[in-house]
Amino acid sequence: MSSVRTPKQQRSIQTKKRIVNAGFHLYAQKGIHGTNSKEIAEKAGVSIGSFYSYFKNKKTLLLEILEDFLDQVYLTIWKEMENVTINELGRNEVKFIIENVFKAYDIAPTFHSQTHALRYSDPDINRAYERERNREVTQIRYLLENNKQRMRVSDQEAAAIVIHNAVESVAHTVKFIGSKIDEQRLINELADMINNFLLHGSQEG
Amino acid sequence: MSSVRTPKQQRSIQTKKRIVNAGFHLYAQKGIHGTNSKEIAEKAGVSIGSFYSYFKNKKTLLLEILEDFLDQVYLTIWKEMENVTINELGRNEVKFIIENVFKAYDIAPTFHSQTHALRYSDPDINRAYERERNREVTQIRYLLENNKQRMRVSDQEAAAIVIHNAVESVAHTVKFIGSKIDEQRLINELADMINNFLLHGSQEG
Amino acid sequence: MSSVRTPKQQRSIQTKKRIVNAGFHLYAQKGIHGTNSKEIAEKAGVSIGSFYSYFKNKKTLLLEILEDFLDQVYLTIWKEMENVTINELGRNEVKFIIENVFKAYDIAPTFHSQTHALRYSDPDINRAYERERNREVTQIRYLLENNKQRMRVSDQEAAAIVIHNAVESVAHTVKFIGSKIDEQRLINELADMINNFLLHGSQEG
Amino acid sequence: MSSVRTPKQQRSIQTKKRIVNAGFHLYAQKGIHGTNSKEIAEKAGVSIGSFYSYFKNKKTLLLEILEDFLDQVYLTIWKEMENVTINELGRNEVKFIIENVFKAYDIAPTFHSQTHALRYSDPDINRAYERERNREVTQIRYLLENNKQRMRVSDQEAAAIVIHNAVESVAHTVKFIGSKIDEQRLINELADMINNFLLHGSQEG
DNA sequence: TATGAATGAGCTTTCATTCAT
DNA sequence: GATGAATGAAAGCTCATTCAT
Numbered sequence: 044m045s046s047v048r049t050p051k052q053q054r055s056i057q058t059k060k061r062i063v064n065a066g067f068h069l070y071a072q073k074g075i076h077g078t079n080s081k082e083i084a085e086k087a088g089v090s091i092g093s094f095y096s097y098f099k100n101k102k103t104l105l106l107e108i109l110e111d112f113l114d115q116v117y118l119t120i121w122k123e124m125e126n127v128t129i130n131e132l133g134r135n136e137v138k139f140i141i142e143n144v145f146k147a148y149d150i151a152p153t154f155h156s157q158t159h160a161l162r163y164s165d166p167d168i169n170r171a172y173e174r175e176r177n178r179e180v181t182q183i184r185y186l187l188e189n190n191k192q193r194m195r196v197s198d199q200e201a202a203a204i205v206i207h208n209a210v211e212s213v214a215h216t217v218k219f220i221g222s223k224i225d226e227q228r229l230i231n232e233l234a235d236m237i238n239n240f241l242l243h244g245s246q247e248g
Numbered sequence: 249m250s251s252v253r254t255p256k257q258q259r260s261i262q263t264k265k266r267i268v269n270a271g272f273h274l275y276a277q278k279g280i281h282g283t284n285s286k287e288i289a290e291k292a293g294v295s296i297g298s299f300y301s302y303f304k305n306k307k308t309l310l311l312e313i314l315e316d317f318l319d320q321v322y323l324t325i326w327k328e329m330e331n332v333t334i335n336e337l338g339r340n341e342v343k344f345i346i347e348n349v350f351k352a353y354d355i356a357p358t359f360h361s362q363t364h365a366l367r368y369s370d371p372d373i374n375r376a377y378e379r380e381r382n383r384e385v386t387q388i389r390y391l392l393e394n395n396k397q398r399m400r401v402s403d404q405e406a407a408a409i410v411i412h413n414a415v416e417s418v419a420h421t422v423k424f425i426g427s428k429i430d431e432q433r434l435i436n437e438l439a440d441m442i443n444n445f446l447l448h449g450s451q452e453g
Numbered sequence: 454m455s456s457v458r459t460p461k462q463q464r465s466i467q468t469k470k471r472i473v474n475a476g477f478h479l480y481a482q483k484g485i486h487g488t489n490s491k492e493i494a495e496k497a498g499v500s501i502g503s504f505y506s507y508f509k510n511k512k513t514l515l516l517e518i519l520e521d522f523l524d525q526v527y528l529t530i531w532k533e534m535e536n537v538t539i540n541e542l543g544r545n546e547v548k549f550i551i552e553n554v555f556k557a558y559d560i561a562p563t564f565h566s567q568t569h570a571l572r573y574s575d576p577d578i579n580r581a582y583e584r585e586r587n588r589e590v591t592q593i594r595y596l597l598e599n600n601k602q603r604m605r606v607s608d609q610e611a612a613a614i615v616i617h618n619a620v621e622s623v624a625h626t627v628k629f630i631g632s633k634i635d636e637q638r639l640i641n642e643l644a645d646m647i648n649n650f651l652l653h654g655s656q657e658g
Numbered sequence: 659m660s661s662v663r664t665p666k667q668q669r670s671i672q673t674k675k676r677i678v679n680a681g682f683h684l685y686a687q688k689g690i691h692g693t694n695s696k697e698i699a700e701k702a703g704v705s706i707g708s709f710y711s712y713f714k715n716k717k718t719l720l721l722e723i724l725e726d727f728l729d730q731v732y733l734t735i736w737k738e739m740e741n742v743t744i745n746e747l748g749r750n751e752v753k754f755i756i757e758n759v760f761k762a763y764d765i766a767p768t769f770h771s772q773t774h775a776l777r778y779s780d781p782d783i784n785r786a787y788e789r790e791r792n793r794e795v796t797q798i799r800y801l802l803e804n805n806k807q808r809m810r811v812s813d814q815e816a817a818a819i820v821i822h823n824a825v826e827s828v829a830h831t832v833k834f835i836g837s838k839i840d841e842q843r844l845i846n847e848l849a850d851m852i853n854n855f856l857l858h859g860s861q862e863g
Numbered sequence: 864t865a866t867g868a869a870t871g872a873g874c875t876t877t878c879a880t881t882c883a884t
Numbered sequence: 885g886a887t888g889a890a891t892g893a894a895a896g897c898t899c900a901t902t903c904a905t
Contacts, residue, residue: 212417
């Protein structure tokens with residue numbers, strides 16, 4: 044049934060890695076739609092038959108690369124804060140996190156922007172990004188929770204999502220599209236906006 | 249070289265309109281990748297040969313449809329404010345605009361999300377979206393400018409971009425992907441965040 | 454949706470005919486599994502794109518060829534009896550029909566045997582053959598009915614099927630596989646068997 | 659040249675049997691075209707390399723399975739009559755044999771019909787079926803010979819073939835294709851037809 | 864002797880675009 | 885001006901078989 048190989052032996056593992064690498068680089072270089080399986084196999088120094096014995100189809104490879112990539116993204120943003128309890132979340136801390144997000148968007152901008160675009164038409168890609176979004180929103184909520192006595196956010200859950208979107212979308216603009224005005228200016232305004240939001244919260248509640 | 253017709257006569261103009269319409273509806277219905285030029289010509293009641301005498305290629309059509317669509321989007325958001333000078337920009341006004349943005353995302357979500365995705369791989373599509381973004385950012389700056397005595401925003405240009413991004417990205421999440429939590433909660437937090445930002449502005453400046 | 458062309462113009466009709474012809478000859482020559490669509494298109498002097506604008510897929514072509522072929526088979530067997538009421542169905546008449554069946558098996562033995570074999574794995578092919586079988590069984594029943602006063606067949610419906618099978622299967626053996634003993638000897642015994650059956654019918658009833 | 663092993667040792671013989679078994683079951687279950695060699699090797703608990711050290715290629719395996727299967731078919735039909743001299747061949751005896759034939763078609767209908775279909779495009783498969791047919795025709799002739807004083811069949815050799823074909827083809831219809839009318843009615847008419855044939859024989863002779 | 868990783872020819876189908884009529 | 889028949893590159897995937905380890 045599933046004749047897709049799960050590599051156990053040394054040679055297998057390396058071959059699979061070579062394919063994943065070739066795929067990642069070609070996707071980043073020539074775009075996802077501009078790359079076909081034959082090319083990937085060739086770049087990996089492997090026959091097309093081998094390609095399909097490691098990956099059920101083209102998309103399986105893409106998803107595997109994407110999962111790896113999103114793990115990297117997550118680590119880039121949160122690694123340094125994993126074992127730290129931030130309970131003095133101020134403008135500097137917000138800015139620090141934003142800057143980490145921007146760093147994460149430098150890992151592989153082309154691949155990142157193209158797969159992100161595919162969310163809207165491919166449920167599997169979307170799922171991978173949703174998993175990642177959930178992880179990030181969870182981290183934000185955790186920060187809000189740890190600082191709630193100093194903050195006026197009434198709907199933590201919604202706030203976390205809105206904050207996440209704001210940061211992500213400025214990063215997209217800057218890193219995927221390019222901005223006429225300086226990145227630092229945008230980061231500053233973004234940090235202000237979020238910081239004010241945390242401090243003053245809802246006007247209605 | 250280019251034998252593409254620039255329609256000047258009445259009938260020609262209508263034929264071209266019919267093709268644009270057919271294209272828009274099919275793209276919205278079946279997706280851009282799921283629609284081929286023959287289908288569009290058929291739906292427009294035109295031969296495939298005619299199609300190619302009005303449009304150099306498929307992308308030319310897509311760009312024309314997209315420009316029309318983005319004009320509609322722009323109007324949906326700003327139409328009601330065109331001849332009004334808002335100089336009492338408060339939370340209600342912010343919320344009103346956000347809600348208009350959300351309405352604009354209901355015009356043709358499939359077409360909208362798909363073309364938006366194409367920004368990241370197609371420079372021409374990107375250009376159309378950039379033109380639209382500039383119009384919107386300009387409107388936001390205009391609002392900020394008209395209300396500057398009541399506001400503490402130091403870097404108007406950057407602030408306008410950040411605000412625009414925040415709204416757009418929440419709209420994307422809600423309308424293109426779908427959100428587990430209620431749309432209204434997100435709109436409320438978003439309105440709070442932006443309103444606070446306008447009132448309290450930069451901490452550094 | 455269905456973009457398969459229904460030929461209305463002269464050129465179209467000829468192109469389609471050329472493809473059908475090429476298909477029939479190649480299938481007969483190299484076998485159905487041994488022939489690919491590219492080859493058919495080439496032999497028809499047509500691009501592969503044209504092939505697929507006349508036929509939804511490879512199988513559609515095969516079915517169309519098969520229907521035509523089975524019409525020919527039917528005519529070969531029954532044409533000469535269409536306007537005649539045989540009410541003196543004796544050994545000579547039985548033999549005459551058998552000989553017509555054998556002639557029908559000479560039209561295109563390879564194509565015939567291969568498609569017949571596909572009945573058992575392809576429902577569409579089976580349907581075409583079932584239609585043909587029904588036509589033939591109906592003819593046999595019609596003969597039995599017209600001669601029933603001279604005959605002892607109790608279960609006409611079953612008898613017609615059994616007779617049809619007996620003739621068809623000897624024709625298969627002789628024409629598709631080849632027989633060590635002479636065709637005429639088999640035809641004679643077959644004619645005897647059927648004739649006796651008609652005259653003496655059921656021993657139990 | 660041929661490094662295909664002829665198993666002489668106990669373990670080898672068993673391994674080969676396991677492969678044959680796995681092949682037979684998979685072919686019967688999923689069809690011959692739906693089963694690949696890797697699957698067979700897996701089901702047999704053997705590496706694909708081993709598979710090819712026992713069988714030169716896929717077809718060799720199929721032929722071996724087919725020979726075994728046809729032996730089973732033959733036994734199912736004739737086993738009970740092997741040591742008996744039927745010299746009272748009447749309608750009951752004919753019907754008994756027909757019913758045994760029908761039983762044989764229940765052993766593995768899918769495998770049976772698929773391999774039978776392959777006769778017409780594969781000479782080796784055809785050879786196996788011809789061998790089987792000869793055995794069966796020989797048995798029928800043997801019966802005819804033992805009862806010749808009560809029978810009027812002039813051309814025993816041809817008669818045996820015709821009878822064999824008649825039975826086989828009704829079995830095919832019923833077991834491979836399915837018949838709208840009841841199996842028993844067909845068997846009855848078939849038995850009548852054959853019995854009458856034996857009793858009244860040739861009209862010409 | 865056994866293993867299973869690797870091979871690559873081969874096949875079907877789509878669709879944007881052209882150009883003869 | 886309009887038509888629509890014709891084009892053909894391009895791409896994903898399968899599987900029988902080989903051979904290095």
